[in-house]
Amino acid sequence: MTENLPGAHMRAELNSQPETWARAAEMRTEQALLPASGARIAVVGCGTSWFMAQSYAALRESAGQGETDAFTASEVPSDRGYDAIVALTRSGTTSEVLELTKRVKGKTPVIAVLGDDTSPLVDLADSVIALPFADEQSVVQTRFATTALALFRASLGEDLTKAIADAQAVLDGTDDAALGEADQYSFLGLGWSIGLAHEAALKMRESSQSWTESYSAMEYRHGPIAIAAPGRITWQFGTAPEGLKAQVEATGARFVQHDIDPLADLVRVHRVALDRAVAKGLDPDQPRNLTRSVILDD
Numbered sequence: 001m002t003e004n005l006p007g008a009h010m011r012a013e014l015n016s017q018p019e020t021w022a023r024a025a026e027m028r029t030e031q032a033l034l035p036a037s038g039a040r041i042a043v044v045g046c047g048t049s050w051f052m053a054q055s056y057a058a059l060r061e062s063a064g065q066g067e068t069d070a071f072t073a074s075e076v077p078s079d080r081g082y083d084a085i086v087a088l089t090r091s092g093t094t095s096e097v098l099e100l101t102k103r104v105k106g107k108t109p110v111i112a113v114l115g116d117d118t119s120p121l122v123d124l125a126d127s128v129i130a131l132p133f134a135d136e137q138s139v140v141q142t143r144f145a146t147t148a149l150a151l152f153r154a155s156l157g158e159d160l161t162k163a164i165a166d167a168q169a170v171l172d173g174t175d176d177a178a179l180g181e182a183d184q185y186s187f188l189g190l191g192w193s194i195g196l197a198h199e200a201a202l203k204m205r206e207s208s209q210s211w212t213e214s215y216s217a218m219e220y221r222h223g224p225i226a227i228a229a230p231g232r233i234t235w236q237f238g239t240a241p242e243g244l245k246a247q248v249e250a251t252g253a254r255f256v257q258h259d260i261d262p263l264a265d266l267v268r269v270h271r272v273a274l275d276r277a278v279a280k281g282l283d284p285d286q287p288r289n290l291t292r293s294v295i296l297d298d
């Protein structure tokens with residue numbers, strides 16, 4: 001592989017995920033900076049980072065650690081009285097995250113989880129968990145997002161050994177080429193994997209300009225299943241609701257579900273998205289209309 005090949009950065013970054021997850025899982029001192037159990041918190045981010053925030057929020061609350069909401073940074077309600085805000089951002093320069101941090105300064109402590117430890121958020125936030133080893137050159141995020149989620153999962157007491165092994169097995173194997181050749185993709189999740197479904201759909205859109213949708217699996221039958229048809233894929237992260245596979249297959253669409261850790265299945269989507277992009281003549285390291293971070297004029 002050379003740096004000049006389309007998607008070379010994305011490929012190297014996505015392939016490194018088992019190592020970066022293992023490293024994040026070991027960061028016990030940094031994990032202790034996250035809000036204590038019982039704190040009522042909001043987790044915020046934009047785009048990919050928002051979807052990871054959704055997954056962390058669902059996991060933290062279901063682990064019994066306290067009420068945990070997730071918002072895109074521009075939509076955090078004022079005066080909710082949160083004990084703390086966790087701001088997730090690879091770049092540390094995303095305008096909405098910086099604006100929110102300034103707005104709550106002195107009122108609500110902000111714990112920033114970021115990739116670039118030289119970014120302006122470092123000085124603005126009350127505490128910082130830096131993951132510079134997971135920062136990326138590709139505009140399209142893969143390992144930063146999943147490594148942050150690995151850190152969050154470990155902080156909640158999860159043992160990530162199986163997730164890491166599952167991701168390595170995905171990367172060591174090859175996928176059925178048809179996974180990358182569908183006309184349309186609908187990604188589904190339940191609980192914490194709903195954020196992964198949204199992220200998978202975003203990844204396919206950003207890197208390969210594909211038509212994708214994403215839903216809670218239980219919501220899928222309330223309308224979105226109308227899109228299912230031959231040549232299309234409905235992809236479930238984690239266990240599917242009873243009967244859903246048969247209902248999707250009755251439409252002629254392909255139902256995809258792997259019995260592995262859902263975060264490892266997202267790694268598979270990363271690779272499918274990359275290979276689909278390259279097959280279409282695109283460079284997912286430089287996706288159309290996108291920049292590494294959205295920086296708005298003051």
Ligand SMILES: O=P(O)(O)OC[C@H]1O[C@](O)(CO)[C@@H](O)[C@@H]1O
Nearest residue numbers: 046047048049089090091094141
């Ligand atoms: O995590 P950050 O740096 O705030 O950036 C979020 C951005 O990352 C992206 O994945 C870049 O395409 C978008 O979702 C979003 O604009």
